[in-house]
Amino acid sequence: MSGLDAIRAAAQAELARTPRARPWWVDALALAGTNLGVGLVLMVVLTPHLEQHASEAFRQLGTAGLLLVAGGGAFAAVRPGWRTVRWSMVALAAGSTLVVLAAASGVGPVGPLFGGAGCGVLEGLYSLIPVLVSTFVLSRFAPDLLRSVVAGLSAGAGGLVGLHLHCPNGTLAHLVAFHLVPWVVVSAGAVGLRRLVGSATWAP
Amino acid sequence: MSDLPDSDDEALMARFCAGDARAFEALFTRHAPAVRRYLTRVSGSAAAADDLVQATFFSVVKARGRFLSGARFKPWLYAIATNAARDAHRRTKSETVTDDGALPDEAVESELRDPGLERAVRAALAKLPEAQREAIVLHRFEGLSFAEIASIVGLTESAVKVRAHRGYETLRTVLKGVWEP
Numbered sequence: 543m544s545g546l547d548a549i550r551a552a553a554q555a556e557l558a559r560t561p562r563a564r565p566w567w568v569d570a571l572a573l574a575g576t577n578l579g580v581g582l583v584l585m586v587v588l589t590p591h592l593e594q595h596a597s598e599a600f601r602q603l604g605t606a607g608l609l610l611v612a613g614g615g616a617f618a619a620v621r622p623g624w625r626t627v628r629w630s631m632v633a634l635a636a637g638s639t640l641v642v643l644a645a646a647s648g649v650g651p652v653g654p655l656f657g658g659a660g661c662g663v664l665e666g667l668y669s670l671i672p673v674l675v676s677t678f679v680l681s682r683f684a685p686d687l688l689r690s691v692v693a694g695l696s697a698g699a700g701g702l703v704g705l706h707l708h709c710p711n712g713t714l715a716h717l718v719a720f721h722l723v724p725w726v727v728v729s730a731g732a733v734g735l736r737r738l739v740g741s742a743t744w745a746p
Numbered sequence: 747m748s749d750l751p752d753s754d755d756e757a758l759m760a761r762f763c764a765g766d767a768r769a770f771e772a773l774f775t776r777h778a779p780a781v782r783r784y785l786t787r788v789s790g791s792a793a794a795a796d797d798l799v800q801a802t803f804f805s806v807v808k809a810r811g812r813f814l815s816g817a818r819f820k821p822w823l824y825a826i827a828t829n830a831a832r833d834a835h836r837r838t839k840s841e842t843v844t845d846d847g848a849l850p851d852e853a854v855e856s857e858l859r860d861p862g863l864e865r866a867v868r869a870a871l872a873k874l875p876e877a878q879r880e881a882i883v884l885h886r887f888e889g890l891s892f893a894e895i896a897s898i899v900g901l902t903e904s905a906v907k908v909r910a911h912r913g914y915e916t917l918r919t920v921l922k923g924v925w926e927p
Contacts, residue, residue, distance in 0.1 A: 545796045546778050550771075553803040557770060563763045563811035622812050625900065682809070684829035686900070744801060744829035745809030746822070746900075 566621055569679045573693070574616035576675045577700040580668055581612050584704025594712035600645030601707075607638030608703045615696030619689050620679065622746060628692045635695045639722055647712035661709055661720035662727075668701025669728045677735045684744045685737070694732030698725045755819035763810050773819070774803060780888065781827050787883045788831045790872065801830040824890065825898040828880060835876060870920040878913030885910055 595601035615631045618624055676693040683689065702725050709721070753761075753772070761769035781802055785795035805826045813822060871879055880899065884890045892910070896903040 546782065546799070549778065549796065549800045549803060550774055552800055553770070553774065553807055554767070556804050556807045557767055560808060561765065563765075566812040566814075568811075622814050622817070684805075684826070685833070741833070743805035743809045744826045744833065745805045745812055746825050746829070 567617075569682065570617045570620040573620060573672075573676055573679050573696070574613045577612040577616055577672045577696050578609065579700070580672055581609060581700030581703040584668060584701065585707060588704055588708040590707050591710035592707075594647055594649065594706075594709055594717075595645045596647040596712070597645050600641055604638055604641040604645055604706065605703055607634060607641055608699045608706065611635050611638060612696055612699035612703065615692050615699065616676075619676070619693035619696060620683075625688065628688050631692045631695065632688075635699070638699075639725075642706060642722065643714060643717060646714045646717050648714065650711045650713040650716060658711075658716055658720040661705060661711075661716070662724040665698070665701050665705050665721065665724040666728060668704055669698045672697035672700055673728065673732045673735065676732055677739055680736050681739045682742050684741055684746055686746065687733070690733040690736045691729060693736075694729030695725070697732050698728035701728070756817075759810070759813055759819045760815065763813060770807070773806075777820070777823055778803065781823065784824065784883060784888050785827055785831055787871070787887060788828075788876075788880055789834060794834060798827065798830045798834060802827045805830070818894070821890065821894040821897045824884060824888065824894075828884075828898055831880075832876070866921055867917075870917050873920065874913050874916055878909050878916070881906055881910040882913045882917070 592598075592601065595604075611631060611634055615635070618627045618631045621627075673694070676697045680690060680693055702721060705721055709716075711717075711720075753769075755773065755776070758769040758773050762773065778799060782795055782799045785798040785802070786792050789795050789798060802823070806823065809826075813819070871882070874882065877899075881895055884895045884898065885892065890898070892903050892906050895910075896906045899906065901909075
């Protein structure tokens with residue numbers, strides 16, 4: 543049996559093990575469902591503190607932007623092609639960040655760092671399951687830095703929504719240091735975790 | 747079955763995604779030799795290329811649900827092969843080259859029938875950075891358009907043209923008077 547014949551036989555055996563094609567949107571739905579699920583559960587379960595926000599309109603805009611990153615980012619990360627959409631999601635995440643900062647009320651219970659470490663740790667915990675799910679899903683793809691970044695931002699966005707509506711500290715320094723920086727750290731962690739995990743396929 | 751050999755790649759892929767294993771068989775028969783040749787050229791080793799061909803077609807099987815209707819099959823297939831080759835290159839961190847810096851004999855089993863010319867082309871290809879070599883092998887030897895190569899490597903068409911241009915310039919310099927790429 544020649545080399546290619548052996549490879550053909552092995553590929554046919556693999557095909558026999560996976561007789562049904564798995565559409566890309568199955569993974570996208572799983573990822574978006576996880577990210578949005580975390581955000582929505584936190585919105586329902588946690589007591590809202592709206593004094594953090596100087597403007598109701600900006601609060602709603604920031605929340606909508608983050609939820610769009612959580613859900614839309616999952617689809618953008620997983621769908622084949624869509625490179626421009628992935629860049630758009632990065633831009634949307636940056637835009638949502640600016641809106642969150644613009645809405646900062648400056649009201650802080652006991653100074654700007656009150657509850658700071660707690661917020662950062664909570665955001666990490668909220669994002670744990672989405673990051674693990676996104677790593678699992680992306681391990682079926684060839685490594686792609688932009689895809690990983692978008693998936694990481696998307697995984698962290700759900701937890702950030704919950705934190706954003708629950709935290710009573712509206713000082714700019716607190717929002718930057720303990721809400722937004724942890725989001726970036728979570729995203730970077732997701733990218734790093736994806737790099738550590740091998741790829742099950744080399745398909746884009 | 748009799749209509750399979752005449753079907754285009756995309757029609758075969760659609761049938762494959764719908765569960766027709768014979769369509770995969772037809773795609774494999776049509777493309778596996780060329781993919782192996784390509785992977786041999788970029789990896790520099792026939793043995794490594796066989797492993798990469800297997801990884802490529804395993805990926806085609808496992809990820810066929812991600813092949814979009816309306817997309818072209820050949821660029822998708824070569825994107826998979828290129829990703830597999832890049833990963834292998836990263837893991838080994840070194841290219842398989844002979845002591846004099848050329849790719850080994852099986853790497854360029856090409857239409858170049860002159861052994862001396864083949865050796866010269868092998869040596870010249872081995873001197874190119876991986877990204878330029880990919881662009882040239884895909885364009886010159888596999889006959890893909892720059893637009894198709896751009897979709898394979900995830901760059902703009904202009905960026906791929908720049909890579910290929912630089913690679914061709916190097917090849918022209920190294921192979922001056924011997925071979926016109």
